[in-house]
Amino acid sequence: MKEFNTITCSAEENIAIITINRPKYLNALNTEVLQELSEAVDFIAVNKEIRAVVLTGAGEKAFVAGADIAEMQSKNVLEAREFSSLGNRIFSKLENLSIPVIAAVNGFALGGGCELAMACDIRIAGSKAKFGQPEVGLGIMAGFGGTQRLARLVGAGIAKELLYTGEMISADRAYEIGLVNKVVNSVEVQEEAIKMAQMIASKSPLGVSFTKKAINDGVNLDLERALSLEAELFGALFSTDDQTEGMTAFLEKRQAAFKGE
Template sequence: MAELLSVTKENGIATVVIDNPPMNVLSNKVAKELDEVFNELKEDREVISIILRGAGERAFMAGADIKEFPDRGKQKDEIDVHEVFSKIENIPKPTIALLNGFTLGGGLELALVCDIRIAEDHIKVGLPEVNLGLLPGAGGTQRLPRLIGASKAKEIMFTGELLTAVEAYRIGIVDQVVGKGNGGREAEELARKFAGKSLQSLSRIKHLINKGSNLPLEEGLRLEKQLFDELFVTDDAKEGVRAFIEKRQPVFTHK
């Protein structure tokens, strides 16, 4: 049973809330619970889309738990954050990160593994590890340059300075900026749109984009053809085509 995360489910949407006050930092326990919760959500047939957010209004996640740093590598139960984040990145369901407060260090790195990022306009984001003589160690040096380009990513990491929500939107770190307190509604509306689609389609689209972006074009196209052929014979594809011909909304069973 998770203690620092809570999960609610409704109408095909799971909302995961990180609740590690006061700033929802990424402790070893939070990482373990993220691993457990997302493993469960991956197998949950009732869940189609997932929202990840922080409790309260102060932080989505304000970095790693620095108090644990002196004992890093000494704990027998220490979990590999890279593995956890990669699992979240590749879960075969759409994920939305709702950035409802400070999103720093490991918090931004966690947000980067989600498919969509919605930011409330009061937030700050950044990778300030250089100020501690460290570097982003949970995927930031690899994922951020792929998202916004190498030069801008270097500037952000070299300076360790924080960006406003608007600045983060302008360079492509976040996909939407909404007013304070409105992020939950926007995330739920988008998650509902996703949940109304076929998971057979959604999972293959996500896999093709995540994997294909690291493949030569010809290999990516071959993979696309393979997954399209697989999808074409599913019950949901047949239902979607039939509903279009009959001029009605499809009823997907995710099979």
């Protein structure tokens, strides 16, 4: 895969692993990180062999401790708006990738780091991980989707509490409120994320992709239109080789060999 300066991107069979690789700066997000993350997502999007992505941070201290304050401090109104828009475009690109993305959260996931994790489909946290949106303590607000995705994940009331107070919460509390899917021993976070990615990768790529589209698009629709979308996607899968193979394998009592076609 392509070499980057601030991230690494590798593949293990049909699982891609993206690592934010600035441990000296607690993997803080600057413009270069965001642009390289965008390139990595673009590369993965056209690689038909990859069926799931694990996203993590280098080192033991942080997944991503936030956006790079040293870069942000001197921005004017227009530059700050453009920086927010850049982050939102890239996080949305990650969120709308046709394959699932699992965040393996090791350490701090604060500000832009929490927002990056929320742009993933599934979040697995180490027991020592910490989450929060501390922007109000810096005289600003969440700008990479935090005000929107957090409310959608945990409800408006808890989201407002976390965003207004800037409170940092534990992995267990994040699990309680539905911000993370699972909490595991800190040394097992990436292993657990890869294990889940492998389980997903063993299923029908088209079935998984269409399911992701139904969820992501459906949450913005009223129930009647969302159910119509589900029926349309469900029907479309019956024109695929994956559907034929999956049901044939079930009836023949064997493991299906899906090709994503």
